[in-house]
Amino acid sequence: MTDPNIGILAYGAYVPQRRLERSAIYAANQWFAPDLRGLAKGVKATASWDEDAITMAVEAGRDALTGIERAVVGSVSLASTTLPFADRLNSGIVKEALTLPDTSGASDATGSQRCGASALIQALNAAGPGRKPQLCIASDLRKAAPASGDELMIGDGAAAMLVGHGEPIARFLGSHSVTIDFVDHFRSAGVDFDYGWEARWIKDEGHTKIGGGALSAALEMHGLAGSDIAHCAIAITARGSGAALAKKAGIAPEAVIDPLVGEIGDTGAAHSSLMLAAALERAKPGEKILLLDFGQGADVLLFEAAEALGKLPARTGVAGSVARGRPVENYMRYLFHRNILPLERGARAELDQKQPSTTLYRARKGVLGLVGGRCTKTGTVQFPKSPISVNPNDHAAHTQEDYPLAEVPAKVVTYTADKLTYSPDPPAYYGAVDFEGGGRLTCEFTDLEGAEVEVGCPMKMVFRIKAVDELRHNQRYFWKAAPVNEGES
Amino acid sequence: MPRGIKDKVAILGMGCAKFGERWDADAEALMVEAYEEAVADAGIETSQIDAAWLSVGFDAVNIGPSGIPLSMALRLNNIPVTKVENYCASGTESFRGAVYAVASGAADIALAMGVEKLKDIGYGGLPVRTRGTMFDMIGVTGSAPGNFAQLASAYRAEHKLAPEDLKRAMAHVSVKSHANAVKNPKAHLRKEIDIDTVLNAPMVAEPLGLFDCCGVSDGAACAIVTTPEIARSLGKSDLVTVKALQLSVSNGWEMQGTGWNGSYFPTTRLAASRAYDEAGITDPREEVGLLEVHDCFSITEVVTMEDLHISKPGEGWKDVLNGMYDADGKVPCQIDGGLKCFGHPIGASGIRMIYENYLQLLGRAGERQRANPPKYALSHNLGGMPNQNVAAVAIVGIEG
Numbered sequence: 001m002t003d004p005n006i007g008i009l010a011y012g013a014y015v016p017q018r019r020l021e022r023s024a025i026y027a028a029n030q031w032f033a034p035d036l037r038g039l040a041k042g043v044k045a046t047a048s049w050d051e052d053a054i055t056m057a058v059e060a061g062r063d064a065l066t067g068i069e070r071a072v073v074g075s076v077s078l079a080s081t082t083l084p085f086a087d088r089l090n091s092g093i094v095k096e097a098l099t100l101p102d103t104s105g106a107s108d109a110t111g112s113q114r115c116g117a118s119a120l121i122q123a124l125n126a127a128g129p130g131r132k133p134q135l136c137i138a139s140d141l142r143k144a145a146p147a148s149g150d151e152l153m154i155g156d157g158a159a160a161m162l163v164g165h166g167e168p169i170a171r172f173l174g175s176h177s178v179t180i181d182f183v184d185h186f187r188s189a190g191v192d193f194d195y196g197w198e199a200r201w202i203k204d205e206g207h208t209k210i211g212g213g214a215l216s217a218a219l220e221m222h223g224l225a226g227s228d229i230a231h232c233a234i235a236i237t238a239r240g241s242g243a244a245l246a247k248k249a250g251i252a253p254e255a256v257i258d259p260l261v262g263e264i265g266d267t268g269a270a271h272s273s274l275m276l277a278a279a280l281e282r283a284k285p286g287e288k289i290l291l292l293d294f295g296q297g298a299d300v301l302l303f304e305a306a307e308a309l310g311k312l313p314a315r316t317g318v319a320g321s322v323a324r325g326r327p328v329e330n331y332m333r334y335l336f337h338r339n340i341l342p343l344e345r346g347a348r349a350e351l352d353q354k355q356p357s358t359t360l361y362r363a364r365k366g367v368l369g370l371v372g373g374r375c376t377k378t379g380t381v382q383f384p385k386s387p388i389s390v391n392p393n394d395h396a397a398h399t400q401e402d403y404p405l406a407e408v409p410a411k412v413v414t415y416t417a418d419k420l421t422y423s424p425d426p427p428a429y430y431g432a433v434d435f436e437g438g439g440r441l442t443c444e445f446t447d448l449e450g451a452e453v454e455v456g457c458p459m460k461m462v463f464r465i466k467a468v469d470e471l472r473h474n475q476r477y478f479w480k481a482a483p484v485n486e487g488e489s
Numbered sequence: 490m491p492r493g494i495k496d497k498v499a500i501l502g503m504g505c506a507k508f509g510e511r512w513d514a515d516a517e518a519l520m521v522e523a524y525e526e527a528v529a530d531a532g533i534e535t536s537q538i539d540a541a542w543l544s545v546g547f548d549a550v551n552i553g554p555s556g557i558p559l560s561m562a563l564r565l566n567n568i569p570v571t572k573v574e575n576y577c578a579s580g581t582e583s584f585r586g587a588v589y590a591v592a593s594g595a596a597d598i599a600l601a602m603g604v605e606k607l608k609d610i611g612y613g614g615l616p617v618r619t620r621g622t623m624f625d626m627i628g629v630t631g632s633a634p635g636n637f638a639q640l641a642s643a644y645r646a647e648h649k650l651a652p653e654d655l656k657r658a659m660a661h662v663s664v665k666s667h668a669n670a671v672k673n674p675k676a677h678l679r680k681e682i683d684i685d686t687v688l689n690a691p692m693v694a695e696p697l698g699l700f701d702c703c704g705v706s707d708g709a710a711c712a713i714v715t716t717p718e719i720a721r722s723l724g725k726s727d728l729v730t731v732k733a734l735q736l737s738v739s740n741g742w743e744m745q746g747t748g749w750n751g752s753y754f755p756t757t758r759l760a761a762s763r764a765y766d767e768a769g770i771t772d773p774r775e776e777v778g779l780l781e782v783h784d785c786f787s788i789t790e791v792v793t794m795e796d797l798h799i800s801k802p803g804e805g806w807k808d809v810l811n812g813m814y815d816a817d818g819k820v821p822c823q824i825d826g827g828l829k830c831f832g833h834p835i836g837a838s839g840i841r842m843i844y845e846n847y848l849q850l851l852g853r854a855g856e857r858q859r860a861n862p863p864k865y866a867l868s869h870n871l872g873g874m875p876n877q878n879v880a881a882v883a884i885v886g887i888e889g
Contacts, residue, residue, distance in 0.1 A: 347612040351619065351630065359622040367626045382745045384627065390745040414643045414751035414875075418635030418694040420614060427695070430629045431639050432876065434747050442629055442744060442876055455646035466626070478627055 006127045007168030007303060008161050010312060011277045012063025014056050014139075015157040015264055015321035017447050019043035022152050024329040029147040036152060042262035043327055045155040047141050049337040049424040050446055050464040053080040054090055055477065056158035056270075057139035058097040058463040062407075064135060064160035067313035070098060073162070074132020075105030077123065079116040080139050080269050081187070083108055084475065093477065094137065096368035097463045099404050105134075110269075116159075117235070117272045117293035121301060123163045124172045133164025140268030143338050145193045153237060155265020157321070159273035169312055170280060170289060170303040176218035179297035182206050192340075199238065207241045208248075211298045215249050215290070218300035226250025230287035233257040233275035236294050237266040245292070263322045272299075278318040285309055324485050326449045337424060348422040353469040355476050365402065370461060370479045372439050373400030381405075381438030405461065408435040410481060412457040415445065433459050433481045447482040458484040493767040496888060497592045499720040499728040501713045502531025505844045508708035508832035509677040516545075516552045516606040517562040519709035523602065523837075524563055527711040531598075532723060535563060538713070539596035541570045544583035544603040546835030546872075548574065550616050551606035559602050576872025577785065578736070579603060580710065580839025581881035585734050587714050597719055603841070604709040605834035614705055615835075634694035634702050636874035637786040641696050643751030644792060648803045656696055658806035659787035660687035663700045663829055665815050666784065670826025672857035677706045677832030701787040706832025710840035712847075717888055728888040729850050732865060733767035735760045737880045744876040756880035757796035757869065764882040765798070770865060774799045777884075778863020779849055780814070780822040781842035783871035784829050790814075790822065793869055797882075816857070824849065824857055839881060842868035846885050862887075 026040030047056065057078050065073070076098070078091035091106040109119040116138030123134040139158030144150035163172075184206050185196035196202075211234070219226060226249040234242030237259045246256045257279050259271075267274055272293035279289045283305035291301040316324070335341035365371040366384040373385030377399045380391040385403075389396045415431030422428075429445035431453075445453065446464055459481040466478040504526025506519045514522070528535065543559040545552055552558040556570030575582040580603035587599035610616045615633050619625050645655050664684050670676040682700060690698035720728050737760035743749040761773070770776045777799065784790035794805035799820060800813075808814065814822035825831050825845040828838060846866035848854040865886045872879035 347610075348614075348617050348632075351617045353625075355626070356622045359626065363623060363626065380746075384623075384745075386741075386745075390741050392742050392746065392748070414639035416631070416635045416638035416642065416694045416697075417692075418631050418638070420632035420634055420693050421630065422617075428631065428635065430631055430635065431642070432744075432751060438747055440745055440747050443627075444629055455642055467630075476626060 002172055002174060003128065003165065004171050005165050005168065006124060007171040007306070008163050008280070009133055009166050009168055010064050010068060010162040011280050011317070012060050012066065012160045012315055013158070013274055013277045013318045013321050014059035014063060014316070015045045015325070016047040016051055016056070017324055017326050017449055018046045018048065018328045019325040020046045020331065020334050021327055021329050024331045025152055028331050033147040036147070036149060039149055039152040043325065044152070044265035045157055045325065046334050047156040048446065050480070051141065051156070052084045052465060053078070053082045053139040053141050054084055054093050055463050055465060056141065056156065057094050057137040060139065060158035060160040061094060061098050061135055061137050063316045064162050065098065066315045068162070070100055072133065073100050073104060073135050076100060076135045076137065077107045077109055077119045078137050078139065079109040079119045081110055081113065081115065082141050083110055093368060096364055099369040099371060113268055113295035114272065114293035114299050116269045117291065117299040117301060118177070120161060120163065120273070121175045121177065121299055124175070127164040129165050131165060133162050133166065136161045136163055138270040138273040140270045142268050143192045143340065146335065146340060150194055150196070153261070153266045155267050157264055157267035157274055158270050159277045161273060161276065167308045168306050169309040170283070170305050173302035173304055174222050175299065175301045176214060176221055177297065177299045178210065178214045180210055181296055182210055203238060203241055207236055207238065207245065207294065211236065211292060211294050212245045212248055214298035214300050215245055215292055218302065219249060222302055224288065224302070227252065228288050229255050229290045231255055231257060231279040231283050231289040233272065233279045233290065234292045235272035235275050237261050237271065263325065274318060280305070280309065281317055281319055283309060328449060345422060352471070353467040353476060354472060355469060355474055367478055369404065370406040372403045372405050374403035375399045376401055381435065383439050383441050405435055405439055406479060408437065408439070410435045410459045410461065412453060412455055412459060413440065414455065415453050429453060444480045445482065446480040451483040453483070460484050490766070494588065494592045494734060495732050495767055495769065496717065496730045498588045498714050498731045499717045499888065500847055500885065501533070501598065501715045501720055501723070501725065502527045502529070503712050503844045503847050504530060505675055505710040505841055506708050507675045508706040508834060510608050511707035512608065514707065516558065516604050519606065519707060520559060520562045520602055520604050523709040523711040527713050531713040533598065533713070536566050538565065538568060538598050538600050540568055540587070540590050541565060541600040541602065542583040542586035543570060543572045544574065544579035544836040544839070545572065546574060546577060546579050546605055547607065547616050547618065549618070550610050552604065575879045577783065577835050578839060578870045578872030578879040578881040579836045580841065581868070581870040581883055582736070582839070584712055584840055584843060584883065585736065587712065588731050588734055591714050591716055598713060598715045601712045601714070601840060602709065603837035603839060605836045606707050607705050607834065608707050632694060634697045634786060637789055638694040638697045639751060640792055640875050641788040644788065647750050647752040650806070652696060655806055656688065658791055658809045659701055660684045661809050662784065662787040662790045663687050666823045666827045666829035669816050669824050669857065670830030673825050673831060676826040676830050677704045678826070678830040697786055697788065703785050703828035704830065704832045706834045708832055708834035708837045708841070710837040710844050712840055712843060727851060729847050729885050730888045731883070732886050733764035733882070733884040735763040735767060735882045737763070739873070739877045751875065753792055754796045754871070754875065754878065754880055756878055757793060757871065758798070760880045760882040761797045764884050768865065768884045773797065777820060777865050777867050779824065779846060779859065779866040780820055780869070781825070781827065781845050782822055782869040784823055784827045785833065785871070789871065797867065797869060821859060824859060839868065839870035842870060843883055843885060850885065850887055
């Protein structure tokens with residue numbers, strides 16, 4: 001029996017706002033690939049040009065930490081098969097954006113679609129009294145070749161689980177893993193697209209035998225019957241596969257969590273965490289939750305929902321992420337934003353975006369964490385922090401303390417929609433926003449699909465790619481303002 | 490209160506190159522063109538110049554660093570040459586250097602040159618550039634129209650204006666400047682336009698359309714200054730003297746504080762007040778007879794009419810529509826076409842404004858000459874963007 005105080009302490013999710021109509025993708029490609037018609041239903045979540053696995057992870061992490069002091073977190077992990085950096089701690093950037101303490105641990109997990117579940121198992125097994133929780137984030141932004149089945153199936157998204165010792169919302173009952181080099185698909189390092197094998201073989205030999213075998217073994221090891229499982233999250237998006245595995249294990253059809261294909265798509269390494277979050281959103285205390293993730297073997301995790309689940313503060317989660325989606329039909333923009341379709345961008349796009357490491361290191365709290373300054377003498381809040389206060393009535397010197405602004409609500413002071421400056425998503429909206437309680441930032445606006453901007457509009461801050469340095473294969477990150485959607489606080 | 494420089498410095502001569510897309514000319518040729526007019530007007534030899542100032546905005550895409558390009562172009566006598574850059578207010582900054590040199594007694598005769606060769610960059614509008622390593626990480630690399638368009642959104646919100654009312658006032662600004670420039674042989678854009686052309690033009694940065702934006706031009710302008718005494722000794726009469734020269738630079742309050750609503754320029758207001766004090770002007774609406782302002786965008790001109798304390802706050806747009814600033818209005822503004830149509834070679838513009846005021850005061854402005862030359866003519870030269878800028882105000886007038 002594992003420690004009943006170990007488990008999931010909080011969860012969060014993030015799914016990009018744009019939902020590309022699969023019918024639009026199919027309409028563009030049907031001349032070439034008419035056989036994709038069967039997949040051309042519903043929408044898939046598509047990240048904008050200014051998002052990647054890191055930025056989505058930050059948003060999922062923020063959602064998970066709703067109402068929780070950042071200093072509580074002991075470490076952060078980021079699981080993804082599309083980590084932007086091969087050698088720079090991706091989770092380290094997440095740590096800075098979440099303003100976690102410098103004494104935090106951080107690790108990246110990758111290499112398989114099930115790296116998210118595997119990282120979760122490791123964190124749960126490492127949890128114990130006196131050890132600070134780990135924020136386990138999974139995030140993926142995969143590319144797919146145009147006119148492929150993957151293109152229709154893949155969606156972008158992230159989910160986060162705060163796990164450790166405390167008052168869990170779901171107690172960890174145990175796990176079971178098998179590892180077998182079953183190559184249903186692979187993507188070599190530095191290559192954009194997957195190479196996949198025949199779907200029927202994957203279903204029979206992979207999903208059914210390896211996945212189903214691991215599921216049965218996990219239930220047996222923990223003395224559970226299929227009928228004990230109230231919520232079964234199987235992160236396999238091939239049509240009917242998850243439901244078939246559940247049925248074979250004796251799990252009730254109503255226990256099966258919808259794999260979110262119609263509303264979001266297959267979010268790769270993030271998908272198991274996203275489905276676990278969906279399970280937590282509907283679970284009642286005492287109910288058992290099973291999570292299965294597949295990829296060169298399988299990981300199975302078992303949880304039991306606890307009383308604390310009902311006390312969790314409101315968050316966006318999966319339901320909110322699904323609700324905030326805005327259907328779009330611009331397939332060409334999607335291809336451009338995935339760097340699949342090179343458009344002529346003009347001379348204004350030629351600005352060198354080299355990022356000096358020295359400047360970034362000195363200013364990392366401000367740039368990556370949106371930490372400004374607050375004058376301890378006058379209370380004036382400003383961004384960025386500076387040696388001498390901006391307060392016109394008291395230019396107090398050397399009085400400023402760190403003042404995080406990322407979670408502070410803001411409103412528009414000035415704005416424009418600029419069609420002249422280069423933006424991968426024209427027109428470029430930007431302007432000044434004022435933070436509640438002080439502080440002003442002139443910044444870019446994002447996530448404006450279907451939104452009207454006007455002076456006074458409520459805005460929230462989101463962590464995004466500011467610019468891409470194509471010459472050195474790097475990108476700058478900073479914060480942008482996004483409209484507050486209806487129902488969001 | 491400093492004593493100021495009123496009437497301590499006289500303009501000995503001025504020159505201005507033809508502004509426009511000068512495919513035929515490089516920065517050196519433009520400087521020589523402006524200088525030859527100025528030195529002939531001054532009636533001196535190059536060897537009589539004691540010190541020089543050179544302003545340029547985008548040196549990296551035309552003349553490069555230092556004051557050497559001016560010294561080489563004019564074959565100056567190895568005198569001190571200082572290069573200055575203060576965004577689009579660089580021209581007035583160059584003039585300020587020369588005027589202060591004379592006022593201090595360090596130089597008897599000083600030269601101010603402003604130049605910009607923009608049409609070697611390969612695309613329209615201003616060059617895209619970085620603004621230092623820190624700004625690039627947190628700032629917005631928007632276009633100039635995008636930065637100034639925000640004035641309009643804030644002005645509209647502050648004065649509760651219907652978008653179409655403000656747009657109409659902005660359009661009037663551009664129609665007026667186009668009409669004025671037809672009479673200016675050195676102007677870049679010399680074609681009348683009607684209000685519908687402005688209102689229906691393609692959007693550049695909302696709500697600024699194509700005709701709300703000034704021309705991006707090549708050009709140079711030059712001033713030679715000295716003391717009134719030396720000017721008289723050189724045979725000059727009817728001297729145009731400098732009445733005031735003020736500069737106000739943002740200290741971050743607009744950008745980082747929360748007290749500014751984005752609808753006006755606190756720096757312009759300060760520079761104007763200081764300039765009126767220095768010149769001894771107590772009622773600018775009645776005493777200033779001619780304006781050359783930094784109409785980089787039509788909305789800037791509307792707002793500047795208030796910031797110069799000539800229109801009342803919130804009423805600039807009405808005064809514009811009522812024709813107060815038209816060529817035949819109470820206070821003509823941009824009688825030469827302004828940045829809008831004379832053109833905007835960044836480093837030269839501040840000196841070009843003073844050039845026009847100088848000609849008007851002396852009754853030498855040809856077809857566009859104002860009937861009754863005013864006592865004071867004001868130029869307003871703005872650099873940067875609404876939330877972070879350099880505002881310069883220069884007032885010149887007939888001596889006495």
